[in-house]
Amino acid sequence: MINTKKYIIEKAERAKKASKKLGLVPTVVKNLALLKIAENILKNSDRIISENLKDIKNAEKQKLSFALIDRLKLNEKRIISMADGLKQIAKLPDLIGEVIEKIKRPNGLKIERIRVPLGVIGIIYESRPNVTVDSVGLCLKSGNCTILRGGSEAINSNKILSKIIYETAYSSGIPDGSIEFIDNTNRIIISEMIHLSDYIDCIIPRGGEGLIKYIRENSSVPVIAHGKGVCHIYVDKYADIEKAIKISFNAKVQRPGVCNAMETLLVHKEIAEKFLPIMIAEYKKAGVEIRGCEKTRRIINGIKFATENDWYAEYLDLILSVKVVSSIDEAIMHIEKYGSHHSDAIVTENKKFAEKFLKEVDSAAVYHNASTRFTDGSEFGMGAEIGISTQKMHARGPMGLRELTSYKFVVHGNGQIKK
C-alpha cells in the first residue's frame, strides 16, 4: 500500500511539474509531436499487434465476453484509425491562449479572460486501447498533462502504445512528465489516484457503470462523469411516418452497443396503430427483441412485457422497450423519470410540440427529426472527443478540446488600488 502510494504520488508530482511547462509549449511543437507520434505508431504496428495479441490470448484464457475481446483487439485498420485521429487533432486550432472575453472597467483596468489548460488530467479507463492514444492526443493539444490508468485486460497494448507516445513526444520537445502511464494494474492505484487533489485537476473515468459510480462517489478530485445513455425517441401524433421509421430504425439498429443508441421508443397513442405494425416488422427483420407496455402488446401480438427495470435499462444490444403514451407531456415525464439525460429525440411535423420537447427535456442533446446517434464530438463539428459528459457542471454532451480547458483572468493596470 505504501509503495503504490509512493509510486502514484511520484508520477503525479512529475505530471504537475510538467504541466507548468506544457501549457506554454508553442502550437507548432505540439502539432509536430502529434504527427510524429502518429508516424511512430504506424511504423511500429507489428510490435503493437504482437503485444495486443498477448492481451487477446489472456482474455480468451479468462473467457472474457466476445464483445469485450472485440473492443480490446487492435488490427492494421484500427491502428491506422488511431494514427488518423492524431493527425486530425494536429489540424484543429489551438485554443490555449485564446482571449475569451475582454472587459474594460471605468477605473481603467483592462481585464482579459484567457483560455488555459485544466492542468493534469487523470484518465481511468477500461478495455479499449485506442483510449490511450485518443486521450493523450486531445490532452496534449489542449496543453494538459495526462496520467493514464488503463485496465489490466489491455496492459500489454497500453504499455507499448504509451511507450511509443511518450518517447516520441519527449524527443519532439514535449516536457518530460507530460504523459505518465501507470503500468501497475493493482486496483488500489485508482483509490489513491482519486484523492490526489494537490496534483490532479480533473479525473475522467471511461468505462462501465460500476467504475464510474465508484469514482464519482469517492473522488476528492473533480470528476467529469461519462454516464450511461438511456436514450429515447418520441414519435408524436403529428410525426411523418416515413421519417419516424427511418430515424427509429437507425437509432436502435445502426450500432446498438454505443451510448447514443436508442433504448426506449415512445409512441403517441393516436399514431401507434398505424406506426407500430410497420416499425416492429422492420425491427424483427433486423433481429431486434421488443419489450412492450400493455398498449403496445394490444397492437402487436406475441411480444414480451416490459417491466419497470426495462424502462431504466441501457441494453447496448438489439433489445428495445416500447411504450404507447397519451400525450407529449407523458412522453416528457417518462424521459425525465427513466432517462439518463444523454440524448433524446422527438419526431413530429408540429413546430410547437417540437419546441416544447426541445425546451422541457433536460438532456445533454435534444433532437427534432433526427437520430440520437449524432451525439458525438466529430458529428457536432468538434473534430474529436474525449467522451460524452452526462453531468451539467463544466462540460455537457460531447467533450472536445474546448471542454478540456479552463481560463484565467489577466488584469492590466497602471497603479489602480481599491477604494
Next chain:
Amino acid sequence: MINTKKYIIEKAERAKKASKKLGLVPTVVKNLALLKIAENILKNSDRIISENLKDIKNAEKQKLSFALIDRLKLNEKRIISMADGLKQIAKLPDLIGEVIEKIKRPNGLKIERIRVPLGVIGIIYESRPNVTVDSVGLCLKSGNCTILRGGSEAINSNKILSKIIYETAYSSGIPDGSIEFIDNTNRIIISEMIHLSDYIDCIIPRGGEGLIKYIRENSSVPVIAHGKGVCHIYVDKYADIEKAIKISFNAKVQRPGVCNAMETLLVHKEIAEKFLPIMIAEYKKAGVEIRGCEKTRRIINGIKFATENDWYAEYLDLILSVKVVSSIDEAIMHIEKYGSHHSDAIVTENKKFAEKFLKEVDSAAVYHNASTRFTDGSEFGMGAEIGISTQKMHARGPMGLRELTSYKFVVHGNGQIKK
C-alpha cells in the same frame, strides 16, 4: 438519522421537481420577484433585526470571536445593502436561453448550444446571513433552485430571511420548491446533502477551510470550491517605487480580512534596499506586523523571522510575510509552491517581465500594476458574485450569473440518420 435523511430528501425532491419549471419561467417574472423580495426585506427590517439580535445574543453567550459576531450582525445599513444587491441582480441580463454557439453541419443538421440553468444548487455556508439573500438572488435569476443550509450561529436570521424570500417569491409566480431552506442545524444534514447526486447538481460551500475541505473530500455531488486566498505581490526590480508602495499598501491594509488581500510580499533584491524601508515604515504606521526572511531582516531591524508556515498562511489580518528574491523566476516558483492560485500581482515597468509573470503564474487572477483586491464579481463587471472559485473546473475566479449555468445541445433535423 433516518428522520434527517427523510427530511433532506423530501426537500431535495421538491427542489428537483421545481427546477423543471423554474428554468422555463420568463425573465420578467423572475425580475419582479427579485424586486418584490427586496421590497419585503426592507419592509420587514425591524423583524429581521430583532431575529438577528437573538443570534447575536447567543453568539455573545457562547463567547464567539468579535470578527464572527461582526459578520453575523445585521443593521439597517446592511439590510439596505442586501436589498440593493437584489435590485442590482434584477437589472442584469437574463442569460438563460442564450444561444452560445450555432453549428451547421454538412448533413444539414443545425446544432445550437443553448444556455440552461445548472438545476439544483446546494449552498452550505457559515455565519454571514447576507449569503442567504445573495445566493437566492443569483440562483433565482439564473433559473436555479436552491437548497440553503446556513450555520447554526445564524439560524434565527436565516429563518426569517428565507421565509420572507420564499413567501414573496412563490406569491410572485416562482414555482413552489424553488427555494428550500434547511432549518435543521444538525451537522448530519451536511453529510446527507452532499450525497444526493440524484437531486442536487452542484454544491457550493462557503465558509472556513475545514468545512470546504470536508465537503470536497466527501461529496459525491460536484463541488465548486471557494478555497483560501494566499495572495502575493511581487515588486520587480523594474518597479515604479511609488506604484509599488501604493499597491502593496492597498492590497494588505484596505481590508485585510478578505480572500483577495495580500498575505506575502515578494521583493527583488536589487530594489529591496530602496523599497523596503519606505514600505515597511508605511505598514508600521498602519499597525501591520511584519515577518521577514533573513534578507529582509538584514535590511530592516527588529522584525520577526518568517517560518515555513508563514509562507503558507492566510492571515486575514494585519500581518504580512516579506521575502527578498533573486529573480522573477524565484518569485514565480515561490507563488506556485506556497500560493493558493487565487490572485497574484507583479509591479514592474518592464513589459517582458510583466508578460512572463501573467503567463507563468497559474492563478485565477493575475495582475500587472494593480492591487489584488479587485478580484471580485462586481469589480470584474459581472454585476454580482456568488463567490470566488479557486478550482479550474467549471468556473475559476469570481462567479457571476454565467458561472451558474450549463448548456444543452439542441439539434434541428429533417430526417437525418447516421450513416
